[in-house]
Amino acid sequence: MSVVEALYQCSGLLAVLILFATGVLILLLDAFSPLGRKGRLGGVAVAGTAAALFAAWQSESPGEPLFFEMVVWDRYALFVTSVILLGALLVLLLSLEGRRRDGAGTGEYYALVLFAATGMVLMAQAVHFIMIFLGLEILSISVYVLVGLPRHERRANEAALKYVLLGGFASGFFLYGLTFLYGATGSLSMTAMASYLGTGERVFNSYLLLGTALVLAGFAFKLALVPFHLWTPDVYEGAPTPITAYMAVGVKAAVLAALVRTFREALPAVVPHWTTALWILAAVTMTVGNVMALVQQSVKRMLAYSSIAHAGYLMVAVVAGTPSGVTALLVYLLAYTVMNVGAFGVMVVGQKERDGGELLQDFEGLGFRCPLVGAAMALFLFSLAGIPPTAGFLGKLLVFSAAVEAGYTWLVILAVINSVVAAYYYLRVVIAIYRRSEAAEAGPEPAIRLSGGERAALILAGLLTVGVGVLPQGFWEMARRAVLALG
């Protein structure tokens, strides 16, 4: 490969390159700028993410494999990249105010958020397992550090340690699985694997089964599927709230994208033998997530369990596995990203006012103290519960109908029962928001002051939550064309 050709192929990695370059730029600016002006670093991070999003949309997506079949830039990668960068953008906007207040480690915070996004986009583009692994590690290590960034908080320390230890094990399982896949197929490139396996006898091979099981375990850990979820509530609760949102949406979107690509491009011959296992995984994940969310007093912890439950719904689409199932998965990912970041974003706003600010009581009277924030939270919770005409409803509708089409009626019945149960704990928070708290009876509470970044993030997330729900056609069409690229 000549230099010119290499440079030309870089155009397929434009989003990755912009994200990484912005991260490095922020580190340099942080080192050489006076202490008082670090607030501007956040603006650079937001601009870099927006530029990456813009570049992703501007560059053509022909779907040719690049760099010796390591990565690809197709419509599927474009869709997932857009979702990831949208999540990163919202998270950055929500972080601006908190970072300005804390000061220490500001540059590194923004740089690591961007580096994590770099890893996520690489995972979405990867068509070689080495690239998937490298993307996974880049995003994992960045997120481990981000979780532990409030060094003087015991909860954050505990969360970071738990995450790094268990995450290390998960990476080990993933790599161990790759060695078996390599042994069974003689390659780690997805196309080479698929063409070696074909559809015949070679599939019944214990190397392949073991490898798939271990790789699946590695993915399941990052997706927080039950029974690989034990770290999730503690880590989500202990991490700074914007980072919790980032973990819940960005990491999940990237890992699911890689999982679906693995199943559809590398191991289509093996997947039919795993349907039952995935079925059980999806069913257990949503049930355990919802039941545990019911009994939580802390809203942050409840949202952590709710994100486990949503991973279960997403897995329903993976079980369906049909093109319409994957289309539904992509639309649901978009819906899940905007509504979940929105809900965590309201929590970020609430936490400015009071220490903690995570319990149900802290949300009492929010709708009167700040109508915009209260209404936004109610919207996001309605969407998470799957009530029309929100994005969450549409996503669930598409996923469930795709699963019924594929013949998994019982799984869908279970999922619908789960959604009904979930409505209880979401609506409980909505009721608290529009109930006058005792403190408010005594005298008017101070209104919540929204910073520009928070206002922008909440409005953007709210508009998209409604937009995807009311006018789904464009998004659905985009997702459908993305799935066509998967073949």
Added chain:
Amino acid sequence: MELFLFVTFSALTVGSAAAVVWHPHPVKSALFLILSFFSMGGLYLLLQAEFIALMQVLVYAGAVMVLFLFVIMLLNLKPRGEDRAAFKVRVRWAVPLVLFFVGGVLTAVTGALARLAPAGSHGPDWVAAQGGNIRALGRLLFTRGLLPFEVTSVLLLVAVVGVMVLAKKERR
């Protein structure tokens, strides 16, 4: 002879790896880890990958483990007497699980030895044709491995930044 060496090295690798977990004294645990890395280097030699074997010994047994030992000695970790009982209880649960997992892997692997994919295009013959291990590796690293090689540097940068931000003193 090759089989004998293979069995010896792999038994040493697995045995000393188990001793790392088992041994109550942190420094001795670390030394067992070095032994494990050394014998793994032997396994690479048997695969005719002498360059990787050398790197294994130099980088892991040499550099990484020396750092490990430094850290252990700096922290002045003592053998943990009081935790030992709790450890033994946990071992009681861990042993059957580990045996189950190892048994599963062994049955899977031995049952399907014949079903391994043929060695890819980068077998020993190809390496010989390239003029040795180092050349072959270098050539691969800068052609097919170009992107992973570059992306690894991103990974290392992230790790460096992470360590810096978590370990540096706060300016107040």
